[in-house]
Amino acid sequence: MNKNIPKSNYFQLLANLKERLGSGRYQAALNINHELILLYHHVGTELLKSQQIHGWGAKIIDNLSHDLKSEFPEIKGFGLRNLKYMRRFALEYPDIQFVQQVVAQLPWGHNILLIELIPIKKNRIFYIEKAITHGWSRNVMVMHIEIALHTKQFPNIYNFQNSPQSPQSRVTQLILTDDNTRDFLNINKDSDPAKISAS
Secondary structure (H helix, E strand, C coil): CCCCCCHHHHHHHHHHHHHHHHHHHHHHHHHHHHHHHHHHHHHHHHHHHHHHHHCHHHCHHHHHHHHHHHHCCCCHHHCHHHHHHHHHHHHHCCCHHHHHHCHHHCCHHHHHHHHHHCCCHHHHHHHHHHHHHHCCCHHHHHHHHHCCHHHCCCHHHHCCCCCCCCHHHHHHHHHHHCHHHHHHCCCCCCCCHHHHHHC
């Protein structure tokens, strides 16, 4: 360290840069996830439109899955099962503004799990909001769903203020470790998310 720079100034500079890097990583992860969720919603919406016009007999999903996988072999997210999830996702959330402003803040895996486990949309929105606010992993979210947290009168049960990680940091990790996000970005699943987001 240069002796001409007071230690307090250096540590302030370091603290400022660390804060900026952390917020930059969080924003980048959110932007990537936002685009991926909007892409999947668009695909699902187009599938719904096409199936209304051409009917199920046209095997649209089967054909699209085959052709998209051929065109983009490095992206595994266009498998038959995932395309069906995209269709269901668009069916469940026809309001694009809700998708943009709320649902796109969670990784794809969270969104699909919520649709599968919680049929009542009002209850699902409760878990979406809590997962975003507190940065729940899928396992933590499932635990809260299993105990029917939305029916409880204990608001502090899901409070993670004592956690060493901020919700933003947890959300960043969730997004960067989500298989669909990593696949979309063509990132090796064995790579370290901390190194990915720093590069």
